[in-house]
Amino acid sequence: MGIFNRIRRDIGIDLGTANTCVYIAGQGVVLSEPSVVAFDRDSKKLLAVGEEARQMLGRTPGNITASRPLRDGVIADFDATELMLQHFIRKVVGKSLLAPRMVIGIPSGVTGVERRAVMEAAVQAGAKEVFLVEEPIAAAIGAGLPISEPVGSMIVDIGGGTTEVAIISLQGSVISESVRVAGDEMNEAIATYLKKLHNLVIGERTAEMIKIQIGSAFPHKGDDEQKLEVRGLHMLSGLPRTISIHATEVRESMSEPLSAIVEAVKRTLEQAPPELAADIYDRGIVLAGGGALLKGLDGLISHETGIAVHVAEEPLNCVVLGTGKILETNTLNRVFSGTFSGS
Numbered sequence: 201m202g203i204f205n206r207i208r209r210d211i212g213i214d215l216g217t218a219n220t221c222v223y224i225a226g227q228g229v230v231l232s233e234p235s236v237v238a239f240d241r242d243s244k245k246l247l248a249v250g251e252e253a254r255q256m257l258g259r260t261p262g263n264i265t266a267s268r269p270l271r272d273g274v275i276a277d278f279d280a281t282e283l284m285l286q287h288f289i290r291k292v293v294g295k296s297l298l299a300p301r302m303v304i305g306i307p308s309g310v311t312g313v314e315r316r317a318v319m320e321a322a323v324q325a326g327a328k329e330v331f332l333v334e335e336p337i338a339a340a341i342g343a344g345l346p347i348s349e350p351v352g353s354m355i356v357d358i359g360g361g362t363t364e365v366a367i368i369s370l371q372g373s374v375i376s377e378s379v380r381v382a383g384d385e386m387n388e389a390i391a392t393y394l395k396k397l398h399n400l401v402i403g404e405r406t407a408e409m410i411k412i413q414i415g416s417a418f419p420h421k422g423d424d425e426q427k428l429e430v431r432g433l434h435m436l437s438g439l440p441r442t443i444s445i446h447a448t449e450v451r452e453s454m455s456e457p458l459s460a461i462v463e464a465v466k467r468t469l470e471q472a473p474p475e476l477a478a479d480i481y482d483r484g485i486v487l488a489g490g491g492a493l494l495k496g497l498d499g500l501i502s503h504e505t506g507i508a509v510h511v512a513e514e515p516l517n518c519v520v521l522g523t524g525k526i527l528e529t530n531t532l533n534r535v536f537s538g539t540f541s542g543s
């Protein structure tokens with residue numbers, strides 16, 4: 201490692217709707233925390249960030265707000281995003297002599313204004329230079345796909361707020377689509393279902409827990425017999441109540457977001473030039489992002505497309521591993537989609 205790399209810690213970031221991950225060049229993934237911040241409502245003082253703030257979601261007294269500053273894959277609260285980034289960067293970089301260069305993964309569907317907002321937040325958080333890379337490219341690099349070769353690779357990155365579908369060849373997205381349907385919509389669908397059919401009101405964290413514990417996208421013998429006790433607020437009595445929910449009900453409740461994801465994959469495949477479509481047929485589709493961990497999602501996509509589907513080795517870390525590889529191999533000039541130099 202060169203002297204400059206030792207004093208200047210270049211960092212890669214997956215600034216996600218659900219989780220923020222940070223990679224330090226030469227070291228690896230050093231931070232992975234929920235993208236949540238908690239403020240004192242009156243003094244506007246930052247109280248907690250990351251896991252500590254997540255514990256507060258839905259449980260705050262009147263004077264505290266705990267929220268997710270990114271929604272649907274974009275910055276919903278600019279000030280909170282900036283403070284969160286600053287906090288995470290200080291936590292991992294500490295006192296560095298030189299301001300770091302940053303490579304940040306962003307959804308491919310973001311607008312120019314949203315790109316600018318991410319860059320400014322990074323500069324305010326201490327970046328010397330910011331490079332933005334589209335998430336599907338970073339995810340494909342992180343998943344170890346041969347994106348530099350003249351063969352088609354297909355990646356589907358299912359995050360919290362967005363699902364990114366892309367066919368990549370020779371380092372560029374040939375076709376890509378970003379839909380604002382991913383893990384969060386699945387949680388919302390579960391909560392809506394319980395409210396409608398069981399008159400039970402549950403919070404975001406409970407819905408996510410149900411999805412992770414017994415949720416699935418495709419029937420699987422054994423898993424389908426599973427049940428889970430769920431606690432919430434009964435709408436009619438206004439009192440806490442526990443009900444038992446079946447795995448098959450959870451799958452049914454998520455059918456809309458699941459078909460939106462499948463449709464995005466199909467639309468992308470339909471637009472693929474024949475040579476690339478043939479490559480994908482031979483090599484299969486790779487799933488990345490936390491949503492790739494949903495049981496049976498690979499089976500569902502494979503069943504609907506007739507193509508083999510593989511889940512990446514570390515789906516939650518694909519984007520951040522990709523940003524790290526870009527820094528370490530110094531291929532910034534080839535994959536970035538924009539730069540912004542701080543003063």
Ligand SMILES: Nc1ncnc2c1ncn2[C@@H]1O[C@H](COP(=O)(O)OP(=O)(O)OP(=O)(O)O)[C@@H](O)[C@H]1O
Nearest residue numbers: 216217218219359360361362383489490491493494
């Ligand atoms: N075992 C699991 N089963 C199903 N879903 C899971 C599992 N683990 C995590 N998830 C979901 O993955 C999502 C988070 O994934 P990830 O960290 O890749 O998103 P992100 O990068 O923060 O979001 P985005 O890419 O939209 O900005 C959440 O919706 C979470 O509920």
